[in-house]
Every structure is written in structure tokens, then in C-alpha cells.
Amino acid sequence: MTKVPSRAPSGTASWLQRGWRLCLMLVLLVASLGVTQMAVAQADPDREMTTAAPGITADQWRQVRSGETGPNYRDSRHESNYNLINASGETWRILRNRWVSPFGMIAIGGMAALIALFYFIVGRKYLEEPRTGRLLLRWSLLMRALHWTVATLFITLALTGLNLLLGKFVFRSLFGDAVWGWMVSASKVLHNYLGPIFGVLLVIMLISLIKENIPKKHDWVWFKKGGGMIGKGHVDAGFCNGGEKAWYWLLASVGILVVASGFVLDFPNFDQGRDTMQWANIIHAVGALGLTAVSLGHIYIGTLGTEGALEGMTTGYVDETWAKEHHNLWYEEVKDQAISEEEIAARKAGDSGEHSAANSAAKPS
Structure with a gap:
């Protein structure tokens, strides 16, 4: 091997x-x-x-x-209480x-x-041992598609939200009122329409991953050892380690709060008062800014910070060595399912050949 x-x-x-x-x-x-x-x-x-x-x-x-009131300013709303x-x-x-x-x-x-x-x-956190070339399936195609869709929506909502909150102090002075007006209008439309979609998909993703993110005793040890940075030896971790579970439950709590407050702001036609809308706006902003800050750490660890982490979410597979060093308890459960890169390539080629043959058979002679 x-x-x-x-x-x-x-x-x-x-x-x-x-x-x-x-x-x-x-x-x-x-x-x-x-x-x-x-x-x-x-x-x-x-x-x-x-x-x-x-x-x-x-x-x-x-x-x-x-x-x-006066000739130049008045409250024009009918029977307003404000x-x-x-x-x-x-x-x-x-x-x-x-x-x-x-x-x-x-x-x-x-x-x-x-x-x-x-x-x-x-x-960067590199693997301590050489890669074996044998891979384990970590994420299905459906889960990867769901993750990247939610991630793309999250980033889009974060950028448009920051533009709505602070963009006037940056882009308005740089580009002028015309460009700034277009930018804020586009940000508002994107934020308002993509927000509910993000909320629904986030709930689906949280439900799909709840089993893997139930806290266990070894997660506390993971935190005490700083994810392996304190002390010697690897820290025990199942399919998800303590840090990943913390991010999951942050999304399941603060994330849902942001989504709920966003729905209050997005649908004012349910007769919620101005005070309710104002507090929903504060809750939405605080939660969203906090999640955006923490997400930078999640993005760093999953991309530049850890060798092999991004491969799992792009190809679906991780090397045996990566699994042993980062998720040893999960590795012990699935190590018998490891296959070589050649086997994966052969399977893909076989699936592609079957698909081509099926298409050829379906064509009229």
C-alpha cells in the first residue's frame, strides 16, 4: 500500500x-x-x-x-399613535x-x-503521519450540496446585511449617491428574499445533523485540551469534535433566533407594532454580527487552517490518516469501509458508463 x-x-x-x-x-x-x-x-x-x-x-x-406640526413637516399616517x-x-x-x-x-x-x-x-495544522491513500466517505452528495447552499446564502446575507448596516459610510462616499442607491436597493432585495430560503434550509440541515452533534463526555475533554493544542497526544472525537458541535448549537440557538427575528422584519403584514419591529431589528443585528464573527473561525479551520478538512466537503472523502488524527472514534467505527482512490475512480467510471449506455438505449434507432 x-x-x-x-x-x-x-x-x-x-x-x-x-x-x-x-x-x-x-x-x-x-x-x-x-x-x-x-x-x-x-x-x-x-x-x-x-x-x-x-x-x-x-x-x-x-x-x-x-x-x-407645520407646513413643511407633519405625520401623514392615518390615525397614527406615534x-x-x-x-x-x-x-x-x-x-x-x-x-x-x-x-x-x-x-x-x-x-x-x-x-x-x-x-x-x-x-497550518498539517497531518502528522503520511496519507495512506485509502479514503473514507464522510459527506454524501446531498449533504454537501445542502452545506454549500446554506454557506453561500449565509455569506450573501452577511455581506448584504453589513452593506445595509454600514455601507452608507463607505460606498456612498466612494461611489456617489447613484451607485450607492443601486447597491443598497440590491442588497435589500437579496437580503429580504434570500433570508427565508436560508432559514428553511438551515432548519433542514440542523435536523439532518442533530444525531452527530449530541454532546458527549469526551467533548468536554476536547475543550479542556483546546482541541489538541494543550498537552500531548490526540484528543478523542467522534464524527464531530467539540468545536464543530459548539458551532452547530450556536447555529441551532442564535441562528434560529436570527431567522425568527428576520421573519418578523420580512413580513410586517401580520400587524406587529413598531416597537416589536425595532426590537426584532436589534436582536437580528446582534445575532447576525456575532454569527458572522464566529463563522470566520469556522471558515478558517475548514479551509486554510487544517490540511484535508476542505477535501471532505468538496469530494465527500477523507484520508484514513486525517480521520485517525482528527476524528479517531468515528474512524474506529468506519475503518473497515476504507477504499482506495483507484476503487473510487473505477466506481465513478462504471457509473458514467452505465449512464451513457442507458442514454444510448433510450435513443430511437
Whole structure:
């Protein structure tokens, strides 16, 4: 049986990787500082008010807030129980602009900086033993399709949500009102229509994976040992390790809360009041910003951070060595099912041949 060596770098390649990591860390640190500065600017109420309604004086705002009407401003809604500016609305604006937006962006920028620092200091997690060339099926085609659909929707919703929340302080000044107007309009449509689809698919995915994510005693040991970074030896893990289960239950709790609050915002035709909508907006923003920050760690570990992890979600198969080092308890359950790459290629070729033969037989002579 041919063993494929692990691809851990050495010598000159190692120094080149360290230099590349340093450059990446500096870029991410600069980006996170820029994001933080933008978030602080977002927290400035005077700047926000000037951007939202230029040319309105403090006296005019005071008159409108007190409920006065005049030839240039009035509450045009029929039998409205609110003034144009009311105490609850002002509380919502302060929470959203002074607290939620800036601290959410600081969390995202800080997470990006921490990941860059971790990558620079620790580097990628390579396999300790050579690959065996024998593979185990980890993810079915259906589950991979579901995962990538949910992941794509998550990223799209995160980007459009950030644009709706903070884009006016970046893109409006860069591209002008016309382009900014198109961008925010497109973001709003995408966010509103893709959100419910994401919610439904997220629930389906959570139900499909609940069996593999039930907490076990060894998961606590996994956390105590920092996923294997503290102490010697590998940490026991089943199909999902402690970190993956934590991400699952975060999605099952905060994720569902974000989806539920999103439905409240997406469907105002069920007579929910303004106060309900405002609190739903705060809950939605806090949860979504938190999930976005944590998702950066999930994305890093599943792609750049761990050798072999991405292969499982792209091809469906993982090498025996990867399974033993990262999910040893699961490996013991399925090790008899390992097959070689040649066998997989032969199966695919056979399936392709059968499909071609079936198509040929179906054609009229």
C-alpha cells in the first residue's frame, strides 16, 4: 500500500510561508483597524444625523419630536399613535448606531485579526503521519450540496446585511449617491428574499445533523485540551469534535433566533407594532454580527487552517490518516469501509458508463 507523504513545509519554503503569513496578518490588521475606525464613526450621532437628513436644524428636530406640526413637516399616517420622532424610536436608533453597529464590526475585525495572528504564530495544522491513500466517505452528495447552499446564502446575507448596516459610510462616499442607491436597493432585495430560503434550509440541515452533534463526555475533554493544542497526544472525537458541535448549537440557538427575528422584519403584514419591529431589528443585528464573527473561525479551520478538512466537503472523502488524527472514534467505527482512490475512480467510471449506455438505449434507432 503506497503512502502519500504529508505536505508540511521545511527549509526555504517554511521561511517563505512565514513571510507570507506576516504579510497576510498585516493586511488583516490594517483592514480590521479601518473597520474599527468606520464603526466608531458610525457611533457618532451628529455625523449619522447629518448623513441621514442634511439641512435639518436642531430646532426643527425638537419641534418634530415634541409632536408639533407645520407646513413643511407633519405625520401623514392615518390615525397614527406615534409622533414622527418618538422615545422608543430614538432608543432603537441609539442602540443600533452607538452600540450594535460599532461593537459588531469590532468583533468581526477583531476575529479576523486574531485568526491572522494565530496563523502567523501557529501556522497550518498539517497531518502528522503520511496519507495512506485509502479514503473514507464522510459527506454524501446531498449533504454537501445542502452545506454549500446554506454557506453561500449565509455569506450573501452577511455581506448584504453589513452593506445595509454600514455601507452608507463607505460606498456612498466612494461611489456617489447613484451607485450607492443601486447597491443598497440590491442588497435589500437579496437580503429580504434570500433570508427565508436560508432559514428553511438551515432548519433542514440542523435536523439532518442533530444525531452527530449530541454532546458527549469526551467533548468536554476536547475543550479542556483546546482541541489538541494543550498537552500531548490526540484528543478523542467522534464524527464531530467539540468545536464543530459548539458551532452547530450556536447555529441551532442564535441562528434560529436570527431567522425568527428576520421573519418578523420580512413580513410586517401580520400587524406587529413598531416597537416589536425595532426590537426584532436589534436582536437580528446582534445575532447576525456575532454569527458572522464566529463563522470566520469556522471558515478558517475548514479551509486554510487544517490540511484535508476542505477535501471532505468538496469530494465527500477523507484520508484514513486525517480521520485517525482528527476524528479517531468515528474512524474506529468506519475503518473497515476504507477504499482506495483507484476503487473510487473505477466506481465513478462504471457509473458514467452505465449512464451513457442507458442514454444510448433510450435513443430511437
